[in-house]
Amino acid sequence: MSAPTLTAAVTGAGGVRALYRGNARAVLGRGLLAARSSTWVVVVSGFFEPVFFLLAMGVGLGTYIGDVTLPSGRAIAYAAYIAPALLAVSAMNGAVYDSTWNVFFKMHFGKLYQAMMATSLGPLDVALGEIGYALLRGVVYATGFLTVMQVMGLNLSWTAVLTLPAVLLIAFGFASLGMAITSYMSTFQQMDWIQFVLLPMFLFSATFFPLTVYPEPIQWLIQALPLWHAVELIRGLTTGELTGGTAGHVAYYLAMAAVGVVVTTRRLRSLFLD
Amino acid sequence: MPAPVITATGLTKHYGDLVAVAGIDLEVAPGESFGLLGPNGAGKSTTMRMIGAVSTRTGGDLQVLGLDPDTHGPEIRSQLGVVPQEDNLDTELRVRDNLIVYGRYFGIPRAVCARRADELLAFAQLEDKARSKVDDLSGGMKRRLTIARALVNEPRVLMLDEPTTGLDPQARHVLWDRLFRLKERGTTLVLTTHYMDEAEQLCDRLVVVDQGRIMAEGSPAQLIREHSSREVVELRFGSQRNQAAAERIAGLGDRIETLPDRVLVYAADGEAVVEQVSRLGLHPTTSLVRRSSLEDVFLRLTGRSLIE
Amino acid sequence: MSVEQTTRDDATLAALAGAVRPRRFGALYVAEHQLRAMRAYGWTIVIGGLGQPLLYLLGLGLGLASFLDAPVGFGPDGPVPYVTFVAPALLVTATISVTTEEFTYTVMSGFKWRRVFWGMNASPLAPGQVATGLVLAVAVRMAFVAVAYTALIAAFGAVGHLWSVAVLPLLGLLGGMAFGLPLLAYSAGLRDDAGQFAAVQRFVFTPMFLFSGTFYPLATLPTWLHWIGWVSPLWHASELGRAVSYAQPMSGATVAVHLGVLVALAAGGWVLARRVFVGRMHG
Ligand SMILES: Nc1ncnc2c1ncn2[C@@H]1O[C@H](COP(=O)(O)OP(=O)(O)O)[C@@H](O)[C@H]1O
Ligand SMILES: [Mg+2]
Numbered sequence: 001m002s003a004p005t006l007t008a009a010v011t012g013a014g015g016v017r018a019l020y021r022g023n024a025r026a027v028l029g030r031g032l033l034a035a036r037s038s039t040w041v042v043v044v045s046g047f048f049e050p051v052f053f054l055l056a057m058g059v060g061l062g063t064y065i066g067d068v069t070l071p072s073g074r075a076i077a078y079a080a081y082i083a084p085a086l087l088a089v090s091a092m093n094g095a096v097y098d099s100t101w102n103v104f105f106k107m108h109f110g111k112l113y114q115a116m117m118a119t120s121l122g123p124l125d126v127a128l129g130e131i132g133y134a135l136l137r138g139v140v141y142a143t144g145f146l147t148v149m150q151v152m153g154l155n156l157s158w159t160a161v162l163t164l165p166a167v168l169l170i171a172f173g174f175a176s177l178g179m180a181i182t183s184y185m186s187t188f189q190q191m192d193w194i195q196f197v198l199l200p201m202f203l204f205s206a207t208f209f210p211l212t213v214y215p216e217p218i219q220w221l222i223q224a225l226p227l228w229h230a231v232e233l234i235r236g237l238t239t240g241e242l243t244g245g246t247a248g249h250v251a252y253y254l255a256m257a258a259v260g261v262v263v264t265t266r267r268l269r270s271l272f273l274d
Numbered sequence: 275m276p277a278p279v280i281t282a283t284g285l286t287k288h289y290g291d292l293v294a295v296a297g298i299d300l301e302v303a304p305g306e307s308f309g310l311l312g313p314n315g316a317g318k319s320t321t322m323r324m325i326g327a328v329s330t331r332t333g334g335d336l337q338v339l340g341l342d343p344d345t346h347g348p349e350i351r352s353q354l355g356v357v358p359q360e361d362n363l364d365t366e367l368r369v370r371d372n373l374i375v376y377g378r379y380f381g382i383p384r385a386v387c388a389r390r391a392d393e394l395l396a397f398a399q400l401e402d403k404a405r406s407k408v409d410d411l412s413g414g415m416k417r418r419l420t421i422a423r424a425l426v427n428e429p430r431v432l433m434l435d436e437p438t439t440g441l442d443p444q445a446r447h448v449l450w451d452r453l454f455r456l457k458e459r460g461t462t463l464v465l466t467t468h469y470m471d472e473a474e475q476l477c478d479r480l481v482v483v484d485q486g487r488i489m490a491e492g493s494p495a496q497l498i499r500e501h502s503s504r505e506v507v508e509l510r511f512g513s514q515r516n517q518a519a520a521e522r523i524a525g526l527g528d529r530i531e532t533l534p535d536r537v538l539v540y541a542a543d544g545e546a547v548v549e550q551v552s553r554l555g556l557h558p559t560t561s562l563v564r565r566s567s568l569e570d571v572f573l574r575l576t577g578r579s580l581i582e
Numbered sequence: 583m584s585v586e587q588t589t590r591d592d593a594t595l596a597a598l599a600g601a602v603r604p605r606r607f608g609a610l611y612v613a614e615h616q617l618r619a620m621r622a623y624g625w626t627i628v629i630g631g632l633g634q635p636l637l638y639l640l641g642l643g644l645g646l647a648s649f650l651d652a653p654v655g656f657g658p659d660g661p662v663p664y665v666t667f668v669a670p671a672l673l674v675t676a677t678i679s680v681t682t683e684e685f686t687y688t689v690m691s692g693f694k695w696r697r698v699f700w701g702m703n704a705s706p707l708a709p710g711q712v713a714t715g716l717v718l719a720v721a722v723r724m725a726f727v728a729v730a731y732t733a734l735i736a737a738f739g740a741v742g743h744l745w746s747v748a749v750l751p752l753l754g755l756l757g758g759m760a761f762g763l764p765l766l767a768y769s770a771g772l773r774d775d776a777g778q779f780a781a782v783q784r785f786v787f788t789p790m791f792l793f794s795g796t797f798y799p800l801a802t803l804p805t806w807l808h809w810i811g812w813v814s815p816l817w818h819a820s821e822l823g824r825a826v827s828y829a830q831p832m833s834g835a836t837v838a839v840h841l842g843v844l845v846a847l848a849a850g851g852w853v854l855a856r857r858v859f860v861g862r863m864h865g
Contacts, residue, residue, distance in 0.1 A: 041777055041780070041781040041784075041785065042777040042780045042781065042784075045780065045781065045784035045785060048784065048785070049784055049788060052788055052789055052792050052793075053792065055792075056792035056793055056797065057792070057797065060793075060797065060798055060802055060803060061646075061797050061798055063798070063802060064650050064651060064652045064654055064798060064802075065649055065650055065651060066651045068649070188623065189622065189623045189625070189626055192623065192626040192630070193626075195630075196629060196630070196633060199633075199634065199637055200637050200641075203637055203638070203640075203641030203642070203645075204637075204640075204641055204645070208641070208642075208645070208646050209645050209646050209648070209649045210649075213644075213645050213648050213649075214645075276591065277591050277593070279593065304593070326704060328703050328704060328863060328864055329864060329865065330864055330865070339593045339594050339596075339597045340591065340593065340594035340597075341594060341597055341598075346597070346598075346601070347706075347708065347864075348601035348604055348605050348608075348706035348707070348708060349597040349598050349600065349601040349706070350597055351601075351704060351705055351706045351707075352596075352597055352600030352601045352604065352705075352706040353593065353596060353597045353600055354704070356704035358700065358704065360697070361697075362696075362697035362698060362700045362701045363701075364619075364696060364698050364701065365696055366619050366622055366696065367618075367619075375615055375618070376701060376705065378611050378614065378615070379604065379608070379611050379612075379615075379701075379702055379705035379706065379707050380600070380603075380604060380705055380706055381600075381602075381603030381604045381607060381608075381611070381706070423701075427600075427705075430593055430596070
């Protein structure tokens with residue numbers, strides 16, 4: 001999926017050159033430079049947060065829970081059950097943070113984007129550059145977390161290696177959608193509402209316990225939300241239980257990313273170029 | 275004779291090893307418009323903060339309205355209006371609410387605050403901005419709003435720290451006009467500035483401050499008379515040649531200052547100097563005769579120019 | 583040269599009169615202002631204050647509980663439902679998380695971004711009053727959160743004794759301040775936020791939330807991690823909450839230690855915070 005052709009479909013071929021100059025790299029590079037001079041604790045904490053959760057919930061609480069039975073009938077340790085979910089959650093949180101708060105600040109306070117728009121960069125360069133930076137960070141964290149899982153013996157199948165591309169896809173989906181939503185936000189208060197969506201997804205998307213506790217209509221609702229697909233996708237890969245559903249989850253994220261990029265592009269165009 | 279509003283003797287302020295104010299004496303009478311003129315880092319803001327009872331002095335004596343800031347901070351501040359160097363308007367409140375909320379800090383009843391807010395908005399020429407957000411105001415408007423806010427407690431002394439720094443010329447003139455009206459009404463003004471024209475416009479009396487010390491004191495006219503000549507000739511020979519030219523015209527006028535970009539000749543009659551220069555066979559790229567200003571006073575006193 | 587010896591002219595008298603009300607009520611003026619400022623995000627506070635407990639109680643208290651093989655909390659008459667066990671800890675977590683916002687970014691904003699504290703400083707208000715006013719306003723927000731949480735806990739039937747709902751909000755407030763006031767002292771001393779607040783959130787708040795016996799007794803953790811509970815206001819307040827809610831067995835001495843630690847943290851933080859405010863505003 002190449003961005004220029006996608007935007008051509010949305011905005012008409014004439015608009016693409018104004019939007020995209022094929023230089024998202026410059027924006028990504030700036031992100032990396034800025035990360036180098038930003039505080040290391042913040043960068044490092046993205047790795048530690050899921051590890052803390054894994055130790056406290058998976059190991060600590062696991063002593064009261066014992067094994068969890070997967071739909072296939074196989075029973076696995078509680079830590080092995082929630083570890084992939086925590087990986088999915090951290091991919092979501094990282095991508096959402098980078099594409100919402102981070103972008104919001106630069107848009108409204110740092111005036112960074114205005115400065116970038118005054119150069120030969122187009123809005124889509126900026127969007128893709130920022131998303132690319134978010135993805136890069138996400139993959140670094142995921143690699144770290146997977147290593148921890150490996151050491152703790154929580155990767156139950158060789159397919160766990162495939163979680164890296166899966167995390168990329170998930171992060172791309174959340175980042176592009178997050179950026180699209182942020183482009184409509186104008187106050188801090190509105191930004192807080194994003195949190196209100198993330199928290200229930202975090203608690204209920206089969207992260208800490210299977211969906212079977214809920215009545216069916218609620219199960220459907222949760223299955224419509226993105227985090228559940230991410231959790232199931234990654235859990236399938238780390239446990240090696242791949243089903244037809246796995247392809248469905250991938251398709252869900254491809255669609256989500258496409259919608260996100262299309263909307264973001266339209267919005268950036270109207271925000272910066274009209 | 276009414277008691278002075280502010281009396282300082284040997285006032286000092288140290289920040290660790292750094293001496294920000296190195297023993298200054300000053301006295302401000304009621305109704306007077308008093309200025310502190312000096313370059314960045316001279317210690318003007320520090321002095322203002324000590325007078326405003328928000329910075330504890332390291333040494334010396336200080337009385338404001340007959341009270342010691344160390345023990346009577348709230349009392350003193352209740353009678354001051356403060357316009358800080360850096361605006362600190364509440365950007366989450368609208369323009370009019372900024373005045374009302376600020377009045378509440380003085381314990382003024384809300385209804386009184388509201389009435390004064392309307393009067394002050396009129397005074398600051400901001401009536402049609404009453405419901406605007408602070409961030410939507412221009413720099414000059416923000417400054418006028420800060421002044422209006424400082425007046426909400428009907429202060430006896432208005433303290434202005436660099437009131438027009440960063441404003442464009444037109445906004446400065448609007449602001450000066452407002453301050454002039456306050457002066458006419460008898461409000462005591464204490465202001466700092468590093469602009470001579472501002473000091474000349476607004477101050478009855480001023481002190482020239484440098485490196486935490488007072489270098490001279492008097493009215494603008496007095497200072498110019500005592501420390502400079504009536505006129506100044508500014509000659510530019512091109513940056514490479516100023517030094518050489520200065521040596522050749524040595525002896526002209528009362529005194530000569532050589533700056534990197536120009537040569538200044540102090541004299542009672544500027545035109546006469548210009549003629550003498552050309553008679554010496556020198557042809558400056560530009561020559562300008564102007565009245566002597568506080569800039570020249572500062573240069574004379576410190577050997578440095580005021581705005582680098 | 584004392585004031586008393588010179589004759590006081592009317593300016594001096596006006597000054598003496600002008601500071602009477604600010605000296606007495608100054609902290610309330612500041613609290614009023616801070617609460618007004620909170621109205622800008624009032625809906626966030628209300629929805630967050632009600633929604634978050636609802637989600638946590640549903641998700642952890644009920645959802646997760648149905649997968650537990652062994653009971654986690656015990657009252658004098660045997661096991662108590664899991665939701666009853668976690669409820670006090672979740673309540674204190676909520677009041678504490680108010681402070682990770684109000685005693686960090688709000689303080690930095692007052693000193694640096696919006697600079698409203700400097701405006702207050704030039705008025706008759708004293709630095710200590712600015713600190714007090716801020717704390718009062720945050721206490722109001724915390725009280726709202728604590729009362730809403732307690733009401734939901736009661737609605738879930740997640741208390742042992744119903745009368746304990748009168749005490750739980752107070753414990754929430756105490757726990758919140760025991761964590762918050764030292765944090766306030768820290769924040770007020772910062773000139774700039776170069777990631778310190780995010781670090782507090784992720785390396786202090788989150789580990790504390792996870793390892794303070796919130797989801798299971800502290801004893802479940804390996805011994806070398808118990809110190810986290812001992813220094814954690816969340817653990818001390820949660821334990822007291824459990825003792826109040828369902829009479830989790832606890833000796834009088836233990837109660838005294840829990841209370842003592844919480845009060846000491848809050849009082850120490852408070853004294854320190856005021857000192858930092860004074861130093862910074864009148865230095
Ligand atoms: N809070 C402070 N801590 C340390 N040094 C300070 C502080 N405030 C001012 N200074 C120093 O004191 C000197 C005088 O500063 P200031 O009074 O702001 O000068 P001015 O207002 O004339 O530009 C400067 O060198 C400045 O760096
Ligand atoms: Mg200054």
